[in-house]
Amino acid sequence: xxxxxxxxxxxxxxxxxxxxxxxxxxxxxxxxxxxxxxxxxxxxxxxxxxxxxxxxxxxxxxxxxxxxxxxxxxxxxxxxxxxxxxxxxxxxxxxxxxxxxxxxxxxxxxxx
Amino acid sequence: xxxxxxxxxxxxxxxxxxxxxxxxxxxxxxxxxxxxxxxxxxxxxxxxxxxxxxxxxxxxxxxxxxxxxxxxxxxxxxxxxxxxxxxxxxxxxxxxxxxxxxxxxxxxxxxxxxxxxxxxxx
Numbered sequence: 001x002x003x004x005x006x007x008x009x010x011x012x013x014x015x016x017x018x019x020x021x022x023x024x025x026x027x028x029x030x031x032x033x034x035x036x037x038x039x040x041x042x043x044x045x046x047x048x049x050x051x052x053x054x055x056x057x058x059x060x061x062x063x064x065x066x067x068x069x070x071x072x073x074x075x076x077x078x079x080x081x082x083x084x085x086x087x088x089x090x091x092x093x094x095x096x097x098x099x100x101x102x103x104x105x106x107x108x109x110x111x112x
Numbered sequence: 113x114x115x116x117x118x119x120x121x122x123x124x125x126x127x128x129x130x131x132x133x134x135x136x137x138x139x140x141x142x143x144x145x146x147x148x149x150x151x152x153x154x155x156x157x158x159x160x161x162x163x164x165x166x167x168x169x170x171x172x173x174x175x176x177x178x179x180x181x182x183x184x185x186x187x188x189x190x191x192x193x194x195x196x197x198x199x200x201x202x203x204x205x206x207x208x209x210x211x212x213x214x215x216x217x218x219x220x221x222x223x224x225x226x227x228x229x230x231x232x233x234x
Contacts (some may be wrong), residue, residue, distance in 0.1 A: 002158060029136070032217065033217055034215065034217045034218045034220070036218075036220040038221070043229050044160070044226075045208055045224040045226055046208075046221070046224055048220060048221060048222050051213075051220040051222070052215070052217070052220070076185075087157065089159055089199065091159075091220065091221070092218055093217075093218035093219075096191065100161055100172070100174050100175065101118035101149075101161040101212075101218070101219070102161070103158070103160070103161065104157040105157075105158055106157050106158065106159070
């Protein structure tokens with residue numbers, strides 16, 4: 001049972017826009033902690049995709065964008081490409097039990 | 113480019129201690145502003161943060177694992193290590209080491225090792 005809730009899967013056709021939600025609570029996202037997103041291709045380590053709610057590391061295409069409002073955050077992928085097929089995880093911090101990093105359960109993106 | 117590499121046994125017997133080391137290259141582990149972290153991923157894909165250590169030796173552990181974890185650092189070797197005691201089958205996972213960028217609003221993991229599968233079985 002993950003502290004942050006994500007849909008198990010989303011899918012879209014090439015070129016479409018998909019969004020992945022990450023729902024938390026007043027002790028994590030709602031407390032003002034940043035949300036970060038990672039992309040994981042099966043068999044490899046997670047890769048940082050978005051940090052500080054909306055920022056892209058160097059080399060990450062601008063078709064990936066992040067947003068946050070209240071106790072939730074979202075990752076949007078516009079112009080979906082076959083190479084975007086992967087698992088996506090959100091991460092934040094939680095102030096309960098002295099505070100530590102928490103992850104969402106992950107969302108599998110399928111390109112139809 | 114910072115690189116991290118985990119090493120250690122891939123098979124540990126129940127009740128024994130899991131020991132892993134993370135070797136860091138491309139940057140000094142003794143540089144401030146970063147936490148050196150351990151994360152694990154269960155076979156069902158969920159990620160769990162285990163804990164981290166600062167170059168000064170300060171540690172912070174996941175409260176649910178705190179009684180069984182020790183994370184240490186060796187700045188002379190540019191390495192940090194994880195020990196998890198009294199393991200059970202529930203500790204079977206891929207273990208990752210990673211660098212966390214420390215921020216006041218919740219850090220993020222910008223470099224990860226490739227991960228190492230640790231199986232707990234007799």
